[in-house]
Amino acid sequence: MPPVNPKTSYPSGLDCRLAVLGRDARLTPHRRAVFQTLAESTDHPTALDLFTRIKTRSSDISLATVYNCLEHLTSNGLIKQVHLERGQSRYCANLHEHVHFHCEKCGKVTDAHPMADFDPATYWNLPKGAKVTRTDVAIHGLCPDCTK
Amino acid sequence: MPPVNPKTSYPSGLDCRLAVLGRDARLTPHRRAVFQTLAESTDHPTALDLFTRIKTRSSDISLATVYNCLEHLTSNGLIKQVHLERGQSRYCANLHEHVHFHCEKCGKVTDAHPMADFDPATYWNLPKGAKVTRTDVAIHGLCPDCTK
DNA sequence: AATTAGAACTAGAATGATTCTAAAATGATC
DNA sequence: GATCATTTTAGAATCATTCTAGTTCTAATT
Known part of the structure; x- marks a missing residue:
């Protein structure tokens, strides 16, 4: 080599x-x-x-x-x-585990970092026997600037 | 009228x-x-x-x-x-609150219905003052048929 | 330093999903 | 039954992305 x-x-x-x-x-x-x-x-x-x-x-x-x-x-x-x-x-170059907050008014996308471990199976009835590899979460709403 | x-x-x-x-x-x-x-x-x-x-x-x-x-x-x-x-x-014509499970192998999309109330703010640090209107959750993995 | 093989780069063509356009058809109200 | 708005349509246009095929660049070899 x-x-x-x-x-x-x-x-x-x-x-x-x-x-x-x-x-x-x-x-x-x-x-x-x-x-x-x-x-x-x-x-x-x-x-x-x-x-x-x-x-x-x-x-x-x-x-x-x-x-x-x-x-x-x-x-x-x-x-x-x-x-x-x-x-x-x-x-996105941020490889830390995170989800995205998307402002519906100005279109800005902000990273939101986890505060606790999240397991989707505790909230949603997944198909029996399904294997989860990844969960994408996109939170939509108004960013602090746009709520004013 | x-x-x-x-x-x-x-x-x-x-x-x-x-x-x-x-x-x-x-x-x-x-x-x-x-x-x-x-x-x-x-x-x-x-x-x-x-x-x-x-x-x-x-x-x-x-x-x-x-x-x-x-x-x-x-x-x-x-x-x-x-x-x-x-x-x-x-x-999707299913208007009941639900998220989607997507099989990465066969591409099938299954509705997953909630078992408990879910508040994203308990898991992720949202921008201070942001107002959440909707949370999209997409769970990716292998469906029961494809795990075999 | 020149050769070579493979990887990276490029402009422009091609693709695929969707939206637009403008004309024709349909439906609702007068 | 005329009129006006809405819906439908075929085909063109658009937009993001991928493909193509020729060129350039890089690194190892001569």
């Missing part, structure tokens, strides 16, 4: 999360840009949002590459895809 | 739910077909599913009309739109 090139492989120093990737998953400038732009965003941007931000702030990139990078990062478990309504997918 | 035409207005006898509509919301044969076809379905069909079922089983209809009827029924609160993944919207 040849040595990993420190310049182009996902370094564990930059962000421990990036280290989970195998050595053949390259940390290209584009992937870095997509990941970092998303990590700096608190607003759950769409692919197009990220495309615009990366294009104006830093390097040139194509929309197809943004989609490729997002798919790569998602399938490697570095980021998560979020679906709140039909339409565009949104992305 | 002129009398309601019993033949074309949503009758309260057929299904009490249909009575919630105002008198200017007509119960056309197409709307009736879309509603009834959905009400008889347990599989959370897509607009295209409903289009095919209505077209083959009963009257002729266009896909645009299915979309129009679904939009009409949804905005009048007679049916619900369900988004489990990106892609097509699914529809």
